[in-house]
Amino acid sequence: MATSRTDPLTLEVVELIGTVVARYYEEYEQAAARHALTGAQARVLGLLALDPLPMRHIAQKLRCEPSNITGIVDRLEARGLVERRPDPDDRRVKLAVPTDEGLDTARRLRDSLGFAREPLGELTETERTLLRDLLKRMLGVDVA
Amino acid sequence: MATSRTDPLTLEVVELIGTVVARYYEEYEQAAARHALTGAQARVLGLLALDPLPMRHIAQKLRCEPSNITGIVDRLEARGLVERRPDPDDRRVKLAVPTDEGLDTARRLRDSLGFAREPLGELTETERTLLRDLLKRMLGVDVA
DNA sequence: TATTGTTATACTCTATAACTATA
DNA sequence: TATAGTTATAGAGTATAACAATA
Structure with a gap:
């Protein structure tokens, strides 16, 4: 707790953070575009490069509905960057796993940021x- | 200029900034949604609350194509938050001006952030x- | 019954290109 | 001819609801 509501200093910092956010977001989208990826595709690929995940967990990480992930992974899969693999422990689950090319793209994307x-x-x-x-x-x- | 390429400290700060960006963006979208606005609509309204602008200038500020602004302002106008006014100096230009309700919404949006x-x-x-x-x-x- | 992933649907945002009315 | 705004179009992301397969 503190008394920092609307004092000029706090407002100035808030605005600076807004500027950082805008610049970061824009650069991220541009870096993704240089690899012919949308922002959402780049975020999913970057996530999977750290660790393969069931479809539903991707949605939880990105805080969106699971139905959205179907389309995004469809497009990554069509590009050969991601594969869907069955989970041997639960046949309802599909694991999204980056291919070698997907891992390479994720690495280059990260480096170009x-x-x-x-x-x-x-x-x-x-x-x-x-x-x-x-x-x-x-x-x-x-x-x- | 500096030697800060991929040293652990820099990478750590980059990741922290990424976290700030994600949190800020999410909170902004949620705040907009509480006022039944999309993020893009909230950004345009917030911009116009500072200063009415020609359609093209809105696009420049948001770094998107002018054709997109037409739809966003259409929706804000349909909600009674923004008006299009002719520019007396150049009849090609339309100024997007927030209504009183638009200004009020922009203010409450800002405060709720x-x-x-x-x-x-x-x-x-x-x-x-x-x-x-x-x-x-x-x-x-x-x-x- | 509950859960996972998908499909179907509708809406919004986005870029591109073509159009109109002004300048 | 150049510019401001719009329209038309297509692709992508989003939420919602309903569905099949599996638990």
């Missing part, structure tokens, strides 16, 4: 450490 | 000042 790497270059290591800890506290992550 | 106000409450004033200056430097804004 210049944002926040390039602008972060403006900051010294001390400043980046400071920023990291402030963001962590803001997000409610325990700072050891 | 809890994000970054609530989590920012976790930070002291000194920390918020620090965060502000770090974000400004990151974004290439001159810090006086």
